[in-house]
Amino acid sequence: MRFLVYLIAGIAGGVLGGMGMGGGTVLIPILTVFCGVPQHLAQSVNLLSFLPMAAISLRIHKNNGLLDTKGILWMILPATVLSVLGGVFVQNISGGALRAGFGVFLCVLSLYQFATGIRSMLPKRKKAADN
Amino acid sequence: MLPLKNKFALAAAGCATGAVNGIFGGGGGMIVVPLLTAVGKKPPLVAHATAILVILPVSLASAVVYLWSGQFDAELFIAVSLGVLAGGGAGAKLLGSITPAAATVIFAAVMFAAGIKMIV
Numbered sequence: 669m670r671f672l673v674y675l676i677a678g679i680a681g682g683v684l685g686g687m688g689m690g691g692g693t694v695l696i697p698i699l700t701v702f703c704g705v706p707q708h709l710a711q712s713v714n715l716l717s718f719l720p721m722a723a724i725s726l727r728i729h730k731n732n733g734l735l736d737t738k739g740i741l742w743m744i745l746p747a748t749v750l751s752v753l754g755g756v757f758v759q760n761i762s763g764g765a766l767r768a769g770f771g772v773f774l775c776v777l778s779l780y781q782f783a784t785g786i787r788s789m790l791p792k793r794k795k796a797a798d799n
Numbered sequence: 800m801l802p803l804k805n806k807f808a809l810a811a812a813g814c815a816t817g818a819v820n821g822i823f824g825g826g827g828g829m830i831v832v833p834l835l836t837a838v839g840k841k842p843p844l845v846a847h848a849t850a851i852l853v854i855l856p857v858s859l860a861s862a863v864v865y866l867w868s869g870q871f872d873a874e875l876f877i878a879v880s881l882g883v884l885a886g887g888g889a890g891a892k893l894l895g896s897i898t899p900a901a902a903t904v905i906f907a908a909v910m911f912a913a914g915i916k917m918i919v
Binding site: 670672673674675676677678679681682683684685686687693694697699700701705709710711712713714715716717718719723724725726729734735736737738739742743744747748751753755756757759768769770771772773774775777778779780781782784785786788789 | 801805806809810811812813814815816817818819820821822823824825826827829831834835839841844845847848849851852853854855856857858859860861862863864865866868870871872874875876877878879880881882883884885886887888889890891893900901902903904906907908910911913914915916917918919
């Protein structure tokens with residue numbers, strides 16, 4: 669039963685992630701709010717379940733010639749170091765505090781997405797009005 | 800070669816991406832895509848694809864830290880990973896059949912509600 673609930677949560681997160689929304693951040697609130705998974709564990713499983721998915725997508729993107737590696741090491745190296753430090757840092761933070769922090773992060777992210785969505789809708793409306 | 804200014808911008812962006820990804824266990828890609836477009840001057844599709852390449856080693860590194868701290872549940876991992884793989888394919892196909900902007904706005908509202916619920 670537990671397996672089925674998690675599987676459905678994964679499918680829901682995968683569908684939304686595959687549509688390019690949330691970038692993996694959808695799965696964590698689904699797991700914590702609806703399935704009662706502790707915050708740290710939800711974050712861990714989000715990182716882990718991303719890996720096989722990313723490997724498959726990368727193969728497809730590489731074959732389609734969509735990868736442009738120019739300059740990205742400048743991002744990858746500091747990002748990797750900071751991600752380890754960030755990961756170590758939160759291990760000593762309580763689940764409740766991390767959950768609240770994640771909630772703030774989610775609100776900021778959703779406002780940004782909201783703005784992006786509205787902005788991409790506006791030019792279309794303008795064109796429709798011109799016609 | 801990239802101008803020095805751009806290298807610094809990418810490195811600073813990398814720091815923010817890594818910190819977010821390590822602390823919140825995801826979401827770093829949301830920062831990478833717009834930066835690859837703005838600073839790296841990559842077209843949107845290439846930025847999306849390349850962002851995965853940037854975030855993969857970063858996620859791997861933070862995943863190791865979480866595992867090291869004992870944050871692992873085999874049943875949860877297997878069930879969620881299978882679901883994500885199945886759902887991911889379906890989501891990518893669905894993307895063509897809906898209007899992305901409208902979906903993004905609705906989705907953002909739901910995410911905001913979830914965020915509030917987690918804070919309170």
